[in-house]
Amino acid sequence: MLRQASRLISRSVTAASSKSVTARAFSTELPSTIDSTFVESWKKVAPNMDPPRTPSSFMKPRPSTASSIPTKLTVNFVLPYASELSGKEVDMVIIPATTGQMGVLPGHVPTIAELKPGIMSVHEGTDIKKYFVSSGFAFLHANSVADIIAVEAVPLENIDASQVQKGLAEFTQKLASASTDLEKAEAQIGVEVHSAMNAALSG
Amino acid sequence: MASNAAVPFWRAAGMTYITYSNICANLVRNCLKEPFKGEALNREKVHFSISKWADGKPEKPILRSDTPGV
Numbered sequence: 035m036l037r038q039a040s041r042l043i044s045r046s047v048t049a050a051s052s053k054s055v056t057a058r059a060f061s062t063e064l065p066s067t068i069d070s071t072f073v074e075s076w077k078k079v080a081p082n083m084d085p086p087r088t089p090s091s092f093m094k095p096r097p098s099t100a101s102s103i104p105t106k107l108t109v110n111f112v113l114p115y116a117s118e119l120s121g122k123e124v125d126m127v128i129i130p131a132t133t134g135q136m137g138v139l140p141g142h143v144p145t146i147a148e149l150k151p152g153i154m155s156v157h158e159g160t161d162i163k164k165y166f167v168s169s170g171f172a173f174l175h176a177n178s179v180a181d182i183i184a185v186e187a188v189p190l191e192n193i194d195a196s197q198v199q200k201g202l203a204e205f206t207q208k209l210a211s212a213s214t215d216l217e218k219a220e221a222q223i224g225v226e227v228h229s230a231m232n233a234a235l236s237g
Numbered sequence: 238m239a240s241n242a243a244v245p246f247w248r249a250a251g252m253t254y255i256t257y258s259n260i261c262a263n264l265v266r267n268c269l270k271e272p273f274k275g276e277a278l279n280r281e282k283v284h285f286s287i288s289k290w291a292d293g294k295p296e297k298p299i300l301r302s303d304t305p306g307v
Binding site for chain 2: 115151166168169170185186188191192193194197198201215216218219220222223224227228231
């Protein structure tokens with residue numbers, strides 16, 4: 035009985051979609067209501083069953099992008115064990131992306147950036163707060179909200195310079211004497227992280 | 238499509254992103270000054286008990302208390 039259902043439904047759905055094939059809306063603009071032609075055809079075929087719900091009907095509509103660029107950036111900076119900044123309004127954030135230091139202003143293009151070990155600075159007026167971030171991701175949204183997630187982020191004053199030097203020497207030596215690919219990769223990571231910390235402390 | 242993008246060296250060596258990220262975090266934690274270092278290490282302690290099953294019954298569990306850096 036339901037074998038006919040998929041044929042009838044796909045016939046009416048393709049009729050609807052072929053009309054709109056040149057006028058695809060972006061996902062932010064689609065209404066979150068269910069397609070009424072689909073619901074009608076479904077009810078003709080299977081009047082006792084509820085029409086299936088689509089994933090988009092479960093989703094909350096995306097926050098709308100303001101028509102004018104907001105003056106402040108809202109930053110959410112979270113670590114696995116604490117929420118360092120939550121909904122804080124700032125002027126600019128500079129994040130250590132793998133592609134280099136990236137400055138984020140309100141109205142930045144939506145981006146997902148992978149972070150490398152480095153300094154993240156939060157600028158609020160004349161106030162600059164710096165953290166050393168071990169690695170993580172930054173999600174910049176269209177509505178000037180930045181979600182930055184890191185596994186470990188510490189203020190620069192909490193880093194011990196002598197330990198950094200020791201670590202750097204140790205890993206440089208390990209890199210020279212490493213044999214397997216995995217050992218080389220681990221030593222390379224050690225060298226990168228320690229040199230980043232060194233640069234952060236001295237820069 | 239993105240297969241000709243350069244893979245990061247750790248991915249080429251067979252490491253996953255999570256392993257890489259955890260190694261970076263551990264290295265940063267080890268370089269902290271004293272009171273912060275203790276707190277960080279405390280935060281990252283793991284306690285778990287493993288029990289192997291045989292014939293539908295759990296055998297005696299092994300308790301593991303791992304401190305980080307292991």
